[in-house]
Amino acid sequence: MASLTRTVASLAVLLVLLISFTVYISTADLGSRRFSLPSLPLHSSVLCGPAPCAATAALGRRMPPLRVYMYDLPRRFNFAMMDHRPDTDPPPATGKDIPPWPPSAGIKKQHSVEYWMTVSLLVGEEEASVEEREAVRVRDGEVADVFFVPFFSSLSFNSHGRNMTDPDTEIDRKLQVDLLDILRKSDYWQRSAGRDHVFPMQHPNAFRFLRDQLNASILVVADFGRYPKSLSNLNKDVVAPYVHVVQSFMDDDSSDPFESRPTLLFFRGRTVRKDEGVVRQRLAKVLAGLDDVHYEDSFATGEGIKASTLGMRSSKFCLHPAGDTPSSCRLFDAIVSHCVPVIISDHIELPFETELDYTEFSFFFSVNEALQPGYLVSQLRAVSKDRWLELWKKLKAVSHHYEFHYPPKRDDAVNMLWRQVRQKLPTAKLAEHRSRRLKIPDWWK
Secondary structure, X not given: OHHHHHHHHHHHHHHHXXXXXXHHHHHHHHHHHHOOHHHOOHHHHOOOOHHHHHHHHHOOOOOOOEEEEEOOOOHHHOOHHHHOOOOOOOOOOOHHHOOOOOHHHHHHHHHOHHHHHHHHOOOOOOOOOHHHOOEEEOOOHHHOOEEEOOOOHHHHHHHOOOOXXXXXXXXXXXXXXXXXXHHHOOHHHHHHOOOOEEEEOOOOOOOOOOHHHHOOOEEEEOOOOOOOOOOOOOOOOEEOOXXXXXXXXXXXXXXXXXXXXXXXEEEEEOOOOOHHHHHHHHHHHHOOOOOOEEEEEOOOOHHHHHHXXXXXXXXXXXXXXXXXXXXXXXXXXXXXXXXXEEEEOXXXXXXXXXXXXXXXXXXXXXXXXXXXXXXXXXXXXXXXXXXXXXXXXXXXXXXXXXXXXXXOOOOOHHHHHHHHHHHHHHHHHHHXXXXXXXXXXXXXX
């Protein structure tokens, strides 16, 4: 009897082991299929929001590049504003045909994201490997994940009657009208009502005449200061960095960077601004007369940019109050100068926040806090050398994300922007599919 009991017990143990082994093999097999993201078709990779993308990155795997259909627009919508060639000339087909961004463009450079996103899609295989790019151009819209509209809307505003009342603004308006006529004849636009179309509109007055007709599309903006929520918002749109206008601090390798920056807080720029930017004039009074603070009203001339470059490189903290809109180029000038940003803006949105935590290399103050006499400066003076060095080292580690290159480089600003576009596509696809069957659009509102 005892022998029979031992036999039954042994068989039971073997059965448990066999079941456990089977479950282990099945789970491992399922797991390998679940995380083999690079083997999926690209249309599946579009569904990668911030969490899945982060999981993939943690496994050391890169998503396949986004497949982008870029419209072949006549030159007047983009490069003719730079090289003044006629519409009869074909648009650039490769990088060899691209006019370089003019060094004489001055402050217009800050709104040139539209240029850099466009030229990133003209890179040839001999110029950069697919592994270096987050987006590649496809000629067949049927296999595209997203559609890009290469209209230089910011440059058009800056070039055609920038003072708003100039008769040349009619050129800007006509370009917007003609562009929408082209798009509305496109099967790709009609299929989604433009929801999967990307428009760079970085200047706050870009596409100002007809922008309300793009409220379903993915807009690439600097912030949301000039847009109603019904037109542009964080759920569907991408926040882009300004293109910095100061030279990057490439040899910031002092043996004692803290002591090599004698100025505590630096600001150089226009102090008379509209809307939330009125805080600049009030800050001038609060910060007046402090020996370790440089606060100067100036214009963005060539000499002024050089002075700002030197000032930021010799300062521990750089002040970033709101301008005419919640953001300004000054923040990104500070980042590439490795000057710890001090951000004073109650409504600012920042680029790449699904991947970057700005509190690791910046300080934030509300407008009310900053305007309390003595409060801002006392907080900054209390930052220890070790704490400041932590922020400075993090700035150096992230500053490459704010550089624009041709061809694009891994994790530079252009590639980061295309990753942000990818994350908006599930929302665009959901809206497209729902629109086809809803009898009462947006009934829950």
